Amino acid sequence: MKKYLAYLRCGFLDGCAYRQYFITGMLANFIQAVVLFFVWKSIFHYQEVISGYTWEIMKQYVFVSFLCNSIFSMGFEMDAAERIIKGDIILDLLKPVSYRTMLFFRMLGTAGMEFAVTFVLVGGIYLCINGVQYLDFFRTVLFLIALLMGMGIKFCLQYLFSLLCFYTDNAYGVSKARETLTNFFSGALVPLAMFPGILREAVNFLPFRGIVYTPCCIFIGFFSIRECIFNIFLQFIWILVLGGLGTLLGKKAFSVISMYGG
Amino acid sequence: MNAIEVHDLKKNYRIVRKEPGIAGSLKHLISPRYEELSAVKGITFQIPQGESVAFLGANGAGKSTTIKMLTGIMQPSGGTIKVMGKDPFSDRIRNAKKIGVVFGQKTQLWWDIPVAETFRLLKKIYEIPEEQYRKNMEKFSNILGLQEFMDQPARKLSLGQRVRADLAAALVHDPPILFLDEPTIGIDVAVKQKIYGFLKEINRERKTTILLTSHDMKDLESLCDRLIILEKGEILFDDPMDRLFEIYGEGLSLEEIIIELFEHRRVS
16 A cells, blocks of 8 residues: 555656646636536526526536546546557556556546645635535535545546557547546536436436536435435445456456557 | 576567558558567577576567566567566566566656655555665665756656666666666767666676666677577577677677678578
């Protein structure tokens, strides 16, 4: 474990290396959240209730969903994917550590700082707009657990997609595809309850909802406590399934490594 | 005991066959054609612990491919490898503890954070005891002059500094086997001398097995006891360095002999 904490540390230092880059990234995030807020505001101006959502609820959903989706943004998996394509991955494989665990902690270190700032920033905006009236201690604890689980799912997906680079040679394409799928099917853009008929049912069988929709519903209070527990359990199952898939694909992908690194 | 045992080792690559020009590229997009290329064609050799061996061969002879398979990051297409008695690919993590690797064209140093942080990380991941770490770092710093750039990120280092740091990074956990793939590529004479002097000392003092590829004949000659010449994926010559001179006459330099060997091979 100490080994991986050392990777966490280096990842963190790496994340702090470029001040401008960090600030720009934060600013971009901030703008995105604000834009989304006003888009929904204007939509609710014309219609008071959409699929059970009112503006009061949406004011919470916008920020909570943004927070849920903000860790491990696309840049990190592109990094990993590019190392695969350039062949630098061989340097990672020469270390006596599990590649996936190493990647997780390195990314967590780099993303951790960014997430902490987002947490404070978005949390601050949330409080300014909504106040503390909706906050409930027990729900918040469950929400934080679901949030961590969601991060786990997101990482597993990113790992799977980055391994595809062994076959596709396109880091941007692979990362963009993953990001688009995640954003849409997780509820980061639109709450899943607003999806039309079949699609709404179908997303329940996909892992993406665990990243944003599940923690959001827990926080806002759409789920009963029973449902909360069940959904967190579901997230856990998805982590196991996706993790297992990652192990299988990893075994296969590392055996074709011959193509890279001249 | 043999540090490395290789038996009938093979590696095939699938390479793309593309016809020239725009038409060829478009055609490739729709129906790609591939071809099998065998980079290593069944080589066999053993290296006892403590020996220093030079791999020599033209570009594309299969040297780097062989090294990548020995380090456990690439799966062979056929044959067996034993490094310290274990298969390096299936036992990657355990193998990684026992080897040090430098790829002259790549760096394991973290690009954006101080070199010292990379070493700190290595100490943790190889679980190096404090005493051993301190002693090694002191020694490496003295010989390779690391202290002048320890607080700089790797991206600010010159090539010579980077390679020196990479070399120390590969050795900080006292691996019994060291793989060096063109470690001195693009390095000036002074640094090169420093590096080979250092390697000689490590090999003598710690009985570290060294397997090295390079195009610097002079340095190979001074460092290595044994020479394996590869050509087109096969072993052309595998004997002690002295033997080569016995065969080809003492008067010639290693470089001249190698050139002659390749020329001769091409004719026959």
